[in-house]
Amino acid sequence: MHDIPVGLHVDFFKANDVDAKLTVLAHIDVRQLRFRKVEDRNSDDLTVVSALFDRNGTYLQGKQRTLEMRLKDETLQNKLGSGITLKANFDVKPGSYLVRLVVRDKEGQLMSAQNGAVEIP
Numbered sequence: 028m029h030d031i032p033v034g035l036h037v038d039f040f041k042a043n044d045v046d047a048k049l050t051v052l053a054h055i056d057v058r059q060l061r062f063r064k065v066e067d068r069n070s071d072d073l074t075v076v077s078a079l080f081d082r083n084g085t086y087l088q089g090k091q092r093t094l095e096m097r098l099k100d101e102t103l104q105n106k107l108g109s110g111i112t113l114k115a116n117f118d119v120k121p122g123s124y125l126v127r128l129v130v131r132d133k134e135g136q137l138m139s140a141q142n143g144a145v146e147i148p
Contacts, residue, residue, distance in 0.1 A: 030137035032056035035128050037143045039119075047147050049117040051077045053128050056110045057096075057103075061135035068097040072133040077115040082123040090115045121147045 034054035041047045053075055062069035073096065078089035092113060098106065126143040 028138055028140045030135075031059050031130055031132065031139040033128065033130050033139045033141055035126070035141040035143045037126050037145045039145060039147050041121075041147070045120060047119050047121060049079070049119045049124065049126075049145065049147070051115045051117070051126055051128065051143075052112055053077070053114075053130065053141075054110055054112045055130060058107050059135075059137065060132050061137075062096075062098070062103065063134050065097075068099060069103045070098075070134070071096050073111075074131045074133070075113050075115075076127075076129045077117075078127045078129075079117050079119070080125040080127065082125070084125070087119075087124075088117060090117070119147065123147075 036052040039047050039049045060071050062071045073094040074091065076089060076091045079087045081087055123146050128141045131138045
């Protein structure tokens with residue numbers, strides 16, 4: 028499902044031999060979104076869910092964030108070119124993980140989903 032262009036980047040940092048921090052970056056191209064004009068603002072809400080699964084597909088943890096956009100015309104024009112990047116962090120142990128990213132907008136009812144995999148030694 029790819030209604031909204033979304034880029035997924037997964038990275039990690041090992042604090043020590045048993046602890047790591049997994050970072051999920053979602054870069055969202057807002058040009059496909061349908062904004063609703065309310066007074067002098069362009070409005071839309073994006074819900075972004077990052078979920079973490081183990082190598083067997085068992086759900087481990089997830090994070091949800093809703094970005095309420097109320098953008099002036101000039102801000103919207105600037106964001107059209109560069110997009111929006113959102114970040115979620117997870118504390119994990121070494122191992123293999125599957126990351127599932129889902130993005131949905133409220134106004135246009137568009138949705139995108141991406142998968143990524145990471146091996147933390």
